[in-house]
Structure formats: structure tokens, C-alpha cells
Amino acid sequence: MKSEYDVLVIGGGPGGAVAAWTAARKGLSACLIEKRPAIGAPVRCAEGIGKKLLTDFLEPDPRWISADIKRARIVAPDGTQIQLKEDLAGAEVGYVLDRKFFDRELVWKASEAGADVFVKTRAVEPIIEDGILKGAVVESCGRRQEVRAQVTIAADGVESKFARWCGIETAVPVQELMSCVQYLVTDIDIDPASNDFYLGNEVAPQGYLWVFAKGERSANVGIGIPASKNMPGNRAKDYLDRFMAEHFPDGKIIECIFGGDPVCRPIDCTVSDGLMIIGDAARVVDPITGGGIGNAMITGRLAAEVAAKAIAAGDTSKAALMPYDVEWRASKMGQNLERNYKVKEFFIKLSDEKMNDLADSIANIDFAEFSVKALVLELIKRNPKMLFELRELKDALKH
Amino acid sequence: MLNIRREICGYCGACVSVCPEGALELIDAYLTVDSETCINCGICTKACPLGALEVINEV
Numbered sequence: 001m002k003s004e005y006d007v008l009v010i011g012g013g014p015g016g017a018v019a020a021w022t023a024a025r026k027g028l029s030a031c032l033i034e035k036r037p038a039i040g041a042p043v044r045c046a047e048g049i050g051k052k053l054l055t056d057f058l059e060p061d062p063r064w065i066s067a068d069i070k071r072a073r074i075v076a077p078d079g080t081q082i083q084l085k086e087d088l089a090g091a092e093v094g095y096v097l098d099r100k101f102f103d104r105e106l107v108w109k110a111s112e113a114g115a116d117v118f119v120k121t122r123a124v125e126p127i128i129e130d131g132i133l134k135g136a137v138v139e140s141c142g143r144r145q146e147v148r149a150q151v152t153i154a155a156d157g158v159e160s161k162f163a164r165w166c167g168i169e170t171a172v173p174v175q176e177l178m179s180c181v182q183y184l185v186t187d188i189d190i191d192p193a194s195n196d197f198y199l200g201n202e203v204a205p206q207g208y209l210w211v212f213a214k215g216e217r218s219a220n221v222g223i224g225i226p227a228s229k230n231m232p233g234n235r236a237k238d239y240l241d242r243f244m245a246e247h248f249p250d251g252k253i254i255e256c257i258f259g260g261d262p263v264c265r266p267i268d269c270t271v272s273d274g275l276m277i278i279g280d281a282a283r284v285v286d287p288i289t290g291g292g293i294g295n296a297m298i299t300g301r302l303a304a305e306v307a308a309k310a311i312a313a314g315d316t317s318k319a320a321l322m323p324y325d326v327e328w329r330a331s332k333m334g335q336n337l338e339r340n341y342k343v344k345e346f347f348i349k350l351s352d353e354k355m356n357d358l359a360d361s362i363a364n365i366d367f368a369e370f371s372v373k374a375l376v377l378e379l380i381k382r383n384p385k386m387l388f389e390l391r392e393l394k395d396a397l398k399h
Numbered sequence: 400m401l402n403i404r405r406e407i408c409g410y411c412g413a414c415v416s417v418c419p420e421g422a423l424e425l426i427d428a429y430l431t432v433d434s435e436t437c438i439n440c441g442i443c444t445k446a447c448p449l450g451a452l453e454v455i456n457e458v
Contacts, residue, residue: 035425035427035428036428037428042428044411044412120427122426122427157412158412158413158415158416159412159413159415159416159424159425160416161415161421161424164421170416171416171417171418171419171421172416172417173417174417174442174445174446177413177416177417177446179413179446179447179448180413180448181448181449227413227417227445227446227448228445230445230446230447230448230450232450235447235448235449235450236448236449237448237449237450256409257409257411258409258411258413258448258449259409259411259412259413259448260411260412260413260414260416260417260446260448262416
């Protein structure tokens with residue numbers, strides 16, 4: 001490992017990989033470090049992503065696509081189903097990835113473009129001189145060394161520590177961290193072209209339980225509930241085990257993964273002198289779905305582009321890196337994050353009864369577009385009597 | 400003091416992300432607690448989806 005780079009990226013998930021890939025393509029010297037012994041394992045994710053989001057970065061490859069999803073089903077507490085179908089014109093539904101291979105592909109792209117990659121290597125301390133971040137002390141297989149960089153990109157995920165060491169508060173409020181448990185289950189009867197979402201206080205209070213197809217007879221079956229709802233006997237794992245016993249008693253669990261998913265607003269500012277924060281570390285996760293792969297890649301690419309300009313201009317101060325923060329907030333992604341946060345705040349307050357009523361009102365519609373906006377607009381249109389409650393939702397869509 | 404039940408812990412980092420003091424860390428995919436920094440507030444015990452953390456009040 002060299003002791004000096006233009007860009008040091010901390011974390012080898014999709015956000016970090018795309019940042020290093022973009023930086024290398026821009027002709028910068030880039031170093032990507034990942035604390036785990038392997039890229040993409042263990043990954044903590046339900047692995048779903050919208051098609052358009054993915055294809056903005058790379059062509060889909062069967063090696064890392066587990067399932068091509070044609071429809072989604074939302075199951076209300078009383079069992080009422082809402083079908084969301086893929087539109088013939090190609091509206092996005094999504095893929096379920098195999099992150100073990102997908103993450104490796106992205107890191108391979110970064111490496112192919114010229115970035116140096118180091119696994120089992122973690123940042124242990126920031127190098128700060130005169131209040132400006134100059135890189136990090138890293139520990140690689142037990143060996144410590146300084147890696148200096150003009151810009152350091154923190155892509156260290158939900159358990160992000162690096163930005164915090166640099167004085168930026170990144171702790172997630174406990175009521176806005178989704179506690180998640182997921183099993184990869186095989187030998188079960190599922191619809192291999194559907195992603196299913198189960199709602200309700202009995203199934204997943206203030207969260208949802210998902211069954212994402214991973215093949216003909218296998219699926220990611222997982223749950224996310226707010227951390228504050230975890231109680232002895234009623235933890236995320238307990239809810240999931242009860243669901244499994246009821247729906248897939250004979251399924252074989254061949255993988256279990258756990259993790260936190262931040263559904264809070266993004267952190268207040270994602271740059272400081274010499275530092276940029278991206279992906280889950282910046283909390284740019286969709287507050288409704290909990291999905292973060294695409295947003296991590298978007299912020300990774302933008303961060304590297306802005307870093308390249310700043311480095312070329314010889315100024316990597318907070319002001320010079322600020323266009324990154326301003327641009328992603330103004331982008332469609334940034335606007336959707338804010339809108340979906342408000343929509344989420346509305347839905348978590350709904351009783352099962354109201355949720356059933358809403359689901360019932362739209363149960364027989366085939367949605368051509370799989371989007372939060374389309375769903376919410378239809379709810380508002382079909383529930384004039386609930387307009388007072390839905391006002392909050394209507395207001396959220398205005399912004 | 401904070402007790403990590405390692406036989407249950409999935410080393411996922413959920414607790415790390417909510418710790419207000421930054422006392423928890425995943426090192427080599429292994430959860431560690433800095434007992435000097437930990438204030439035994441118990442927030443991490445809520446975040447854990449598996450119930451692997453507990454605050455033990457010593458007398």
C-alpha cells in the first residue's frame with residue numbers, strides 16, 4: 001500500500017466501490033479499503049434494487065442477478081393484497097441481486113480502472129492537521145501505517161465511525177434504526193417473479209416483513225422493525241421465526257444475516273475539510289423501503305466527481321467539496337428521500353384497521369408503475385372520507 | 400456494565416450505529432465495547448435484533 005493517494009475510500013460496499021471506480025476513471029490515484037476479509041461477505045441486505053438505478057451504473061449480468069422481478073404484492077394486516085405489476089413499457093420493478101458477486105464485480109471494476117484495493121484493512125484513526133482531514137491511519141492484517149489523501153470518502157456503512165471521529169455526529173436515533181433479520185430460505189413454494197411485503201402490527205410493527213424471490217424455490221425472508229420496538233420475546237428475530245413457522249415451516253434456512261437500517265433523515269452535512277460521506281454512512285437510505293444500494297452508488301459517483309474537480313483546482317476544503325452535498329440533496333434522489341421520509345412518518349402512525357381500509361380501497365387495481373408516488377396518489381383519490389388523515393400525505397407529495 | 404452475549408451476537412453493527420457515545424465497534428467483524436467510554440445507557444440493547452446485549456447492574 002502506498003502512503004499517499006488522491007482519494008482514500010473507506011468501505012468496499014457498492015457506494016465505496018463506485019466512488020473508487022469513478023475516481024480512478026477520472027485519472028486520480030485511489031485506494032479502497034475494506035475491513036472485512038472479503039468483499040461482499042457477509043453482506044447485510046435484502047438485495048433488491050430498481051432496474052433503472054442499476055443500469056445507470058452497469059449492465060445486468062446473470063452472474064449476480066438472482067431474480068428478475070415482474071410484480072410486487074403488498075399484503076395488508078387482514079390479508080388484503082395490493083398487486084403492483086410491471087408495465088409493458090418497462091416501468092421499473094427490480095432485480096434481486098446476489099450481493100456476494102455484485103459487490104465483487106463493482107470492486108473489480110474499480111480495480112480494473114486503476115484503484116488499489118485492500119481487504120482486511122480498516123481505518124483506525126483520522127489524520128487531522130490544522131483541522132483538515134489528511135487521510136487515515138489504517139491497520140492492514142495487523143500492520144499499521146499512515147495513508148495520506150487529499151480527499152477521504154467515508155463509505156463505512158450503517159455502523160459508520162469514521163465521520164464521527166472527524167467530529168460529525170452520525171448516530172442513528174434508536175426509534176429510526178430498523179432492526180433487521182433475514183433468512184435465505186430454500187425449498188419453499190413462492191412466486192419466483194414477485195417481491196412480497198407484509199404489513200401489520202402482528203407481523204412487523206411499524207415496519208414490514210419481506211419475501212424477495214431469489215430463484216424458483218428460494219427467497220430472502222426478512223423483517224425490519226424499529227429498534228425501539230424490540231422487546232424480550234418480541235424482537236425482530238422472534239417476529240420472523242413466527243412468520244416462518246406459519247408460512248414456510250419446511251423451508252431450509254441456509255443463511256441468516258442481521259443488521260441495522262437507518263430510516264432517519266440523512267445527516268445534516270455530508271462534507272467537511274477533506275472529507276466526504278456517502279451511502280448508508282450518510283444515511284441516504286429510502287425511509288420507506290429501507291433500500292440503500294442505488295443511493296449509495298449515486299452518492300459514491302457524485303462524491304468522486306466533485307472530489308476530482310476539487311483536487312484539480314487544488315482546493316479540497318469544505319467549501320470546495322460542498323457542491324456534492326448541494327447536488328445530491330437537489331437531485332431526484334434527495335427529493336425522494338425527503339418525500340418518502342414524510343410518507344413513512346404517516347404510515348407508521350396508522351392502525352391496522354386504517355391500513356386494512358386503505359388496502360381494501362385499492363386492492364383491485366393493477367398498478368402500472370411501481371412507485372411510492374403512484375401508490376399514495378391512488379390512496380388519496382380513493383379515500384375521500386379519510387382526506388383529513390391523508391392531508392399529511394398529500395402535503396408530502398407537494399415537495 | 401455492558402455484556403455481549405457472543406453466542407447470540409451476529410456482529411451486524413446495529414448497536415454500533417445507535418451508540419450515542421461511540422463506545423461500540425466492529426473490529427475484524429468482532430463486536431467490542433470500550434468500557435471507558437460506555438455509559439451503560441442500554442440504547443444498544445434495544446437496537447440488537449437478536450437480544451445479544453444486556454446491561455448488568457453491578458452492586
